[in-house]
Amino acid sequence: MNDLPLFADFAAKEEAAPASEEGRRLLEIVETIDPDALTPRDALELIYQLRNLASGDQK
Secondary structure (H helix, E strand, O other), X not given: OOOOXXXXXXXXXXXXXXXXXXXXXXXXHHHHOOHHHOOHHHHHHHHHHHHHHHHOOOO
């Protein structure tokens, strides 16, 4: 009775939450991306921003 479908999605989201501040920041940035609105240059800059954040560089 612990596997109620009503709460399955909620539980999955809780488990997927990043534990670190960097992880939360990465997730926040990714969730706000509108891929259809990015130019190729914007996409490249975004990749560098995400890479720097993931590696701990705060440029």
